[in-house]
Amino acid sequence: MLWRKIFVPVVGLVVLAMFLSACAVPATPAAAPTEAEEATPAPKEEKIVIQWWSHWANEPSKRKVIEKIADDYEAEHPNVSIEVTWWDKNPLRDAIRSTMTAGEGAPDITTFDSGQIEWVEAGWLLDLTDALPWDNFIDSAKFDGTYPNLGYPGHYKFNIASTIYMLLYNPDIFAELGIEVPENYQFTVDEFLDVVRKCHEAGYAGTATAIGNRPYPGVWAVQYPLWTLVGPEEFDKYNAGLKPWDTPEARRVLEYSVQLRDAGLWPDTFATMTIDEFHVYFHTQRKACFMFIPTWYTGRAFKPVEEGGQDPNWHFGMLRYPAWPDGKGNDILWAGFESGYAVLSSTKHPDVAKDILAFAAQPKYGALWTAVTNIPSAIKYDKEKDWPSDELLQELGVEPGKWDWYWEEFNKVYGGMSTAIAPTPRCGDFKDAVVTALNEGLPEGLITVDEAIEILNKNLCTK
The missing domain is CATH 3.40.190.10 (Periplasmic binding protein-like II)
Structure with a gap:
């Protein structure tokens, strides 16, 4: 999609609301429709548009994984359009502070680092405790993005990377x-x-x-x-x-x-x-x-x-x-964990935004993350069952064996x-x-x- 090629250094995106149209049911029989009326198409439900602001503008392998997740979600949910916009971390944080303070223009999903406690304190993030399939994550991921020692009982962060x-x-x-x-x-x-x-x-x-x-x-x-x-x-x-x-x-x-x-x-x-x-x-x-x-x-x-x-x-x-x-x-x-994602409390589509992150928590995306980025995943996977196909890796520009030496040294x-x-x-x-x-x-x-x-x-x- 065009949006996934955009890199934004300033604030300027506004979340689109969903408008539903309905036809009134007549109380009494109506006259037979004319030929012109029969040809008029029924109004269609407008798509839900989810704005997703993400760090990693300068990290193409990570972008490929997130864009693949967004494309797959859209394919399974044709009533949803996900517009991913790429930022560097500091301008993104500034934009979130500005839009959340102003009360307009903020995305539905944003990059979030667990050190940004002030976002939790301000009530800007939704609790993901009941939204994510926690058994899909490595055990330590359940602690990141939680603040019980500071008086906040919820879980506010989705991690794809450890x-x-x-x-x-x-x-x-x-x-x-x-x-x-x-x-x-x-x-x-x-x-x-x-x-x-x-x-x-x-x-x-x-x-x-x-x-x-x-x-x-x-x-x-x-x-x-x-x-x-x-x-x-x-x-x-x-x-x-x-x-x-x-x-x-x-x-x-x-x-x-x-x-x-x-x-x-x-x-x-x-x-x-x-x-x-x-x-x-x-x-x-x-x-x-x-x-x-x-x-x-x-x-x-x-x-x-x-x-x-x-x-x-x-x-x-x-x-x-x-x-x-x-x-x-x-x-x-x-x-530890690097940057992850959170759902902002200003979203008009909280259930959809949460569902996108739950969708991203599938084991196949944990495997895809590691295969494409060469970074450990916070999502558990079975390499025999979940590893991406050679065709998919080739489609995403991954050259087999190119970085094998890195993992050999690491191990x-x-x-x-x-x-x-x-x-x-x-x-x-x-x-x-x-x-x-x-x-x-x-x-x-x-x-x-x-x-x-x-x-x-x-x-x-x-x-």
């Missing part, structure tokens, strides 16, 4: 500098610091990650070592603002992140480089030794080179997170490791404090560790 946080490295730079990967694919925290320093001295950034248009990549330099030091349960408490940061273990991690910074972890363009740009910085410009990144890396990287993707013949490597001698999470993968390094999530959401004040202290303040050298602790502790969610 994530694993990875640590990538450039093997060419490693070979140039004589850096050897440990047999267990895991540096100690001291070894990792030494490698970052060696990369910086050779003119490379430690990591490609930057914060130009995202409020979280700088936090990863704290989160990865915090995860391995304290383990998932305690990590969740710190991460959600449920535990003070003036503890020996938290201070130890914060001071380590400063050591990494001073050793040359961040690129010179850390404050300005966007998420699309830092992908290219890693895989095409190849100016960094490492990259902290979840599995949604493939959405931006595994697209045609001329669109900003990486050369499929260049193979990066993967590593386990740096290990502490007394780390409780050294052998556990940090998992070699991360296969057999247990996974865990940090399910507790942050309250609004602590969310802002994390951005100020950990995404910007410490990485940019604007504040000290003591000042970061003070900012975090003043905004805990346990008041």
Whole structure:
């Protein structure tokens, strides 16, 4: 459809209402119709139009899956028309805030990240608890998009993708500098610091990650070592603002992140480089030794080179997170969820909008998501039964075997490791404090560790 080719940076779409026409039944026999009257067609029921605003404008593989779901739903529901409009995340969020505040122009379905708690607090989202087939999802998906600790009992998010946080490295730079990967694919925290320093001295950034248009990549330099030091349960408490940061273990991690910074972890363009740009910085410009990144890396990287993707013949490597001698999470993968979808409370068609998301939760779409995007799915599927046909994959532009090396590396390094999530959401004040202290303040050298602790502790969610 034409709408699925549109990329919108500004607000301007209005949800169409459904109008029903009915013919009145005469109380007494009417005169026989004339020939002209017999030729007049009966009025038709107008289609229900669903506006679906989605992130991932720059990630074509994800667009293909969502558009396929929309097409399939329309084929099974000829009275429904789905108009998908593609956005980058930040303009989409601005548009939702503007239209919901104005009371007009908002879509029926929107991209939603569970960190946007203010949307739940404002009453902008409908509860999906009874709308989705939860047995179709991996168990941890039932926790994402829920806020019981904040007083909201509902479930507000549909997830199609799950994530694993990875640590990538450039093997060419490693070979140039004589850096050897440990047999267990895991540096100690001291070894990792030494490698970052060696990369910086050779003119490379430690990591490609930057914060130009995202409020979280700088936090990863704290989160990865915090995860391995304290383990998932305690990590969740710190991460959600449920535990003070003036503890020996938290201070130890914060001071380590400063050591990494001073050793040359961040690129010179850390404050300005966007998420699309830092992908290219890693895989095409190849100016960094490492990259902290979840599995949604493939959405931006595994697209045609001329669109900003990486050369499929260049193979990066993967590593386990740096290990502490007394780390409780050294052998556990940090998992989570990326952007999903929600139904806005302003919709005139709540049942249809919810039904579309329930339709998308079929196992065949979980398999399609992974087959096309190379990202794990939050929807369970049987690969033997649900995997898409070669004909469908060819229709969607998937080249068989093109990215097999990626999964071989992933399974070699991360296969057999247990996974865990940090399910507790942050309250609004602590969310802002994390951005100020950990995404910007410490990485940019604007504040000290003591000042970061003070900012975090003043905004805990346990008041």
